[in-house]
Amino acid sequence: MKMVLIGAPAAGKGTQAARLVKHYGIAHISTGDMLREEVAKGTELGNEAKSIMAVGGLVSDELIIAIVKERIKKDDCKKGFILDGFPRTVVQAEKLKEMVELDKVVYINAPDDVMLQRLTARQTCPKCGATYNKLFLPSKTEDICDVCGEKLTQRKDDTAEAGQKRLDTFHEQSEPLVGFYTKEGILFEVDGTQDIDEITKEIIKGLDA
Ligand code: AP5
Ligand code: MG
Numbered sequence: 001m002k003m004v005l006i007g008a009p010a011a012g013k014g015t016q017a018a019r020l021v022k023h024y025g026i027a028h029i030s031t032g033d034m035l036r037e038e039v040a041k042g043t044e045l046g047n048e049a050k051s052i053m054a055v056g057g058l059v060s061d062e063l064i065i066a067i068v069k070e071r072i073k074k075d076d077c078k079k080g081f082i083l084d085g086f087p088r089t090v091v092q093a094e095k096l097k098e099m100v101e102l103d104k105v106v107y108i109n110a111p112d113d114v115m116l117q118r119l120t121a122r123q124t125c126p127k128c129g130a131t132y133n134k135l136f137l138p139s140k141t142e143d144i145c146d147v148c149g150e151k152l153t154q155r156k157d158d159t160a161e162a163g164q165k166r167l168d169t170f171h172e173q174s175e176p177l178v179g180f181y182t183k184e185g186i187l188f189e190v191d192g193t194q195d196i197d198e199i200t201k202e203i204i205k206g207l208d209a
Helices: 013-024 031-041 044-054 061-071 090-099 112-120 160-174 176-184 196-208
Strands: 002-007 027-030 081-084 104-109 122-124 131-133 187-191
Touching: 002 013, 002 176, 013 027, 013 081, 013 104, 013 131, 013 196, 027 031, 031 044, 031 061, 031 081, 044 061, 061 090, 090 176, 104 176, 104 196, 112 122, 112 160, 160 176, 176 187, 187 196
Parallel strands: 002 081, 002 104, 027 081, 104 187
Antiparallel strands: 122 131
């Protein structure tokens, strides 16, 4: 299974990917998570990406394509993978097409106001990567990760201002991917406003069809 999850910021890509990798036993490749790791380590790449990510822009196609090209060569991708947050431009999609043959592309669709509400309430665990939501998926103990007990943090780009900019960037640069993959005949859309479990069920049904 080689698949892509497309969706605006906070559409639920990471949440669904975490469930799907367990179900299918495949690798999860989140370009956003990979970039945040580089930022945390203070590498050259991280320093280059940091300011762009903070204001909700996109890092260069060239850079991100090179990262993904290396990542999908790793052993854990042999059984398949879920790309979460890549491609994000038609240029990236065209390059990906040269690298692999995709089975399916899932578009998680939800209105902007829903996504803005979700992203400003998101909390993440800096240690194990678990994701929570103060409104929709709270941790059992406030601000503490259920899985590993670490104190939860908020992403720097999860403010109303950066969130709106990320949504605008999605509509301008990433939404054309829906048309691109519809033409390729491999896209299906799910309603991202449903419950998390309902969305997972619908995606699995679509992937196994
Ligand atoms: P990235 O980390 O990919 O951010 P994003 O696309 O903005 O998406 P998010 O991670 O914010 O949302 P998500 O869809 O994963 O939602 P989640 O499941 O967490 O990228 C960050 C930045 O890196 C980009 O802005 C860009 O600068 C750069 N970048 C990355 N890839 C790039 C590329 N290919 N090219 C160029 N630049 C790139 O859910 C969100 C919240 O909602 C959580 O709190 C969750 O608990 C909750 N939630 C999820 N589903 C539901 C539901 N159904 N109901 C209620 N709550 C829900
Ligand atoms: Mg994510």
